[in-house]
Amino acid sequence: xxxxxxxxxxxWWVVRAAHAVPVDTKAATTAELLADRDAVREAAxxxxxxxxxxxxxxxxxxxTPCRVVAQMVNYRSHARDSGFTGDIPPAFFRKASGSVSGPxxxxxxxxxxxxxDYEIELGLVMGAPLPVGTVVEExxxxxxxxxxxxxxxxxARDVQLTKTQFYExxxxxxxxxxxxxxxxxxxxxxxxxxxLRLKLSVNGELRQDRTLADMIVRPARALTLLARFQxxxxxxxxxxxxxxxxxxxxxxxxxxKIGALLPPATKWKAFFKTQAKNPRxxxxxxxxxxxxxxxxxxxxxxxxxxxxxxAH
Numbered sequence: 001x002x003x004x005x006x007x008x009x010x011x012w013w014v015v016r017a018a019h020a021v022p023v024d025t026k027a028a029t030t031a032e033l034l035a036d037r038d039a040v041r042e043a044a045x046x047x048x049x050x051x052x053x054x055x056x057x058x059x060x061x062x063x064t065p066c067r068v069v070a071q072m073v074n075y076r077s078h079a080r081d082s083g084f085t086g087d088i089p090p091a092f093f094r095k096a097s098g099s100v101s102g103p104x105x106x107x108x109x110x111x112x113x114x115x116x117d118y119e120i121e122l123g124l125v126m127g128a129p130l131p132v133g134t135v136v137e138e139x140x141x142x143x144x145x146x147x148x149x150x151x152x153x154x155x156a157r158d159v160q161l162t163k164t165q166f167y168e169x170x171x172x173x174x175x176x177x178x179x180x181x182x183x184x185x186x187x188x189x190x191x192x193x194x195x196l197r198l199k200l201s202v203n204g205e206l207r208q209d210r211t212l213a214d215m216i217v218r219p220a221r222a223l224t225l226l227a228r229f230q231x232x233x234x235x236x237x238x239x240x241x242x243x244x245x246x247x248x249x250x251x252x253x254x255x256x257k258i259g260a261l262l263p264p265a266t267k268w269k270a271f272f273k274t275q276a277k278n279p280r281x282x283x284x285x286x287x288x289x290x291x292x293x294x295x296x297x298x299x300x301x302x303x304x305x306x307x308x309x310x311a312h
Contacts, residue, residue, distance in 0.1 A: 002147075002189050002299050003044050004181040005033070006053075007061045013050070014043040015181060015302075021050035029063040030182070031235030034127050034146050040184065058104060061149055061182035062125060064097040067236040068176060070121070070153055071222055072166070074241025075214045083250025090217045090225050095153070095239075096171035103179035103304030107154055107288065108311050110172055115275055116282040116308070119153035119242035120200035120208050120290045124219055125182060130232040136223040142187040144223060150292050150301045151239050152177045152200070157248050157281075158272060177290075178237070181302040193219070195294040198243055202286055210243035217241075247280035284310045 004015040005023070012033055013020035023043045027033040033040070072091040073079050079088055101107075109116045127146025130136075136144060153170060154177070160169035170176075193212055200208040212218070217225070219240060226238070275281070282288065291303035 002183045002185050003040060004183050004300070004302065005040060005061060006056060006181060007059045007063075007179075008056050009059065012040075013056065014040060015053060016044070016050065018053050019050040020053050020056055021046055021048050029235060030061065030066070030125065031233065034234050037184070058180040059102045060100050060178040061180070062100055062123070062178045062237050063235065064100050066097050067232060068095040068097050068100065068239070069093070069226065069230065069232070069237070070095055070170070070239035071217065071241040074216050075210060075243040076216060077210055077214055077244030078242055078246070079216070081244040081246065081249045088216060090222070092226055092230070093166040093170070095167070095176055098173055099171045099175040101174045101177050103150070103177055103302070103306070105174060105177060105306060107177065107282070107306050107308045108172075108174045109282070109284065109308065110156065110311050113156040113158060115157040115248070115272070117155045117157050117247045118200060118202065118207070118282060118288055119155060119246055120198045120292070121151045121153050121239040121242050122196060122198065122212065122292055123149040123151040123178060124238040124240060125149055126232045126234055126236045126238070128234060130223060130227050132227055132229065132231050134224070134227040136220045136227070138220045141190050141220050142185065145185070145219065146234070147182045147184040148292070148299065148301055149178050149182050149237070150180075150290055150304055151237070152288065152290055152304070152306065153239055153242060157275075161271075177304050177306050179302070179304055181300075183299055183301050185299070189299060192294055192298055196292055196299060197295065198292050200245070200288065200290040202280070202282065202288055207280070208243050208245035214243055215241065247278060247282075282308045284308055
């Protein structure tokens with residue numbers, strides 16, 4: 001069974017039901033904690049009562065700086081929403097690790113961003129080096145991936161689309177909420193990954209709801225493709241794509257064809273005029289709730305609850 005670990009300003013904790021037991025470790029980073037799994041097991045097996053979970057303020061269980069890499073258009077439902085047909089080539093992009101924030105921290109919309117979107121994603125936390133050229137088979141996943149975490153790939157769509165700039169549009173501070181738990185997996189847990197269900201709601205309205213079975217490029221294949229050019233180290237984070245249900249959706253095909261004939265400035269002005277009527281983009285005062293778990297609770301990454309505010 002997986003072991004959920006929580007990080008606070010006071011250190012690391014093993015979660016047991018409604019309580020958490022402190023881990024006796026000097027680890028300051030996620031990588032250092034993963035190298036001290038014996039301390040995590042000792043805390044999990046101890047009979048200590050621990051502290052009430054409700055009294056702890058969770059930080060991101062992924063410490064920074066680290067590499068943050070993400071997969072683009074990696075769920076069939078998201079591909080349909082985005083207007084893709086046929087085969088979709090695997091693609092990756094980087095996010096600044098300065099975008100990582102805690103599971104209860106406020107998502108801050110920069111003043112120049114009008115169209116702020118959400119993307120719940122399963123995060124893979126590396127537990128071993130992944131050198132360039134590594135080939136990862138399904139049976140090898142436990143050798144490279146230590147655990148899982150809930151992430152939200154918050155996106156400034158007007159920056160992303162007009163500049164075709166993923167790095168900037170997804171890297172502002174607070175644009176990668178992570179946590180609350182880092183679920184450290186045992187080898188037998190990996191057989192249950194496809195049962196994981198991703199759910200995201202805004203103000204209580206369910207927006208995204210899919211299992212990993214909707215995923216196009218699954219983790220082992222993704223790591224192999226990524227390792228063609230990018231090495232990863234323990235504590236690094238790979239976001240594995242989002243399902244359908246985001247605020248942004250491709251326009252109907254006839255509209256898209258007409259837009260392609262227009263000058264770029266005219267096209268984007270018309271597109272964002274229609275998007276301004278879309279109520280699904282995030283606004284100040286919204287509350288985004290995101291969680292990932294298997295139906296039987298064998299793996300449960302917890303639930304993050306992040307308010308949205310405008311930058312002052």
